[in-house]
Amino acid sequence: MDRQRKAIFFDVDDTLYDYLIPFRKAAEQTAGEDESFPYEAAYRRLRYYSDTLSEELGGAGSMESGDSLAFMRRERFRRTFAEFGIALTDDEAEAMQAAYNGCQYDIAMFPGARELLAALVAEGHLVGLITNGAASHQQRKIDAMMLDGLIRPEHRFISGAVGWDKPDKRLFRHVNERTGTLPEHCVYIGDSWRNDVVGALGAGWTAVWFNHRGARPESGHRPHHTAASYAELKELLLRLHILIET
Known part of the structure; x- marks a missing residue:
């Protein structure tokens, strides 16, 4: 060049x-600390589900607020943790998202x-x-x-x-x-x-x-x-x- x-x-x-830091904080706040849990691998799957769910639900314009955004945020945690043998209820997924919200801007x-x-x-x-x-x-x-x-x-x-x-x-x-x-x-x-x-x-x-x-x-x-x-x-x-x- x-x-x-x-x-x-x-x-x-x-x-x-580092996007992993707020994700790990949120997971630990709601699921407890577990040094054996593969946080980085789970984080990558969360990113994957954030992208794919957003696309399925209409993309950029639909993700500003409302039911689509709430569903995407809850469902990405449910699908991510299911891959690692942890079944989250809707309430647990929402609690994890709430904890994540509290950490995301402390960067x-x-x-x-x-x-x-x-x-x-x-x-x-x-x-x-x-x-x-x-x-x-x-x-x-x-x-x-x-x-x-x-x-x-x-x-x-x-x-x-x-x-x-x-x-x-x-x-x-x-x-x-x-x-x-x-x-x-x-x-x-x-x-x-x-x-x-x-x-x-x-x-x-x-x-x-x-x-x-x-x-x-x-x-x-x-x-x-x-x-x-x-x-x-x-x-x-x-x-x-x-x-x-x-």
């Missing part, structure tokens, strides 16, 4: 901050994440976010990370507000149109194979898989680059001449 100005967009959940960014965003902004690149979810819900997470000084509001795209969910290429095209960017000048960094890697590749963007959990590819798609930490992301962007040494 050449040294011209780039647009670098990031996913939010489990890319800017901290991954080490090096804020510094990398600041370095990209200082280089003069367009830096933004593309995230799936209800608009108000995702905005509260962005507010919790105090990103106002780094990422301009017009460069934040939440599927619930836009109307398309990743990996729909229409969401990425919408971002290009709104920001005046070209796909070949855009880099997308995210942890989800289905949403982030497949979505960015389908839109003709450079896809960087932030695989900090050591997950396996889920299809024959090939991300352009992979990194497992923000230190590796920084080194990658230096190699691509998007960042320069200071």
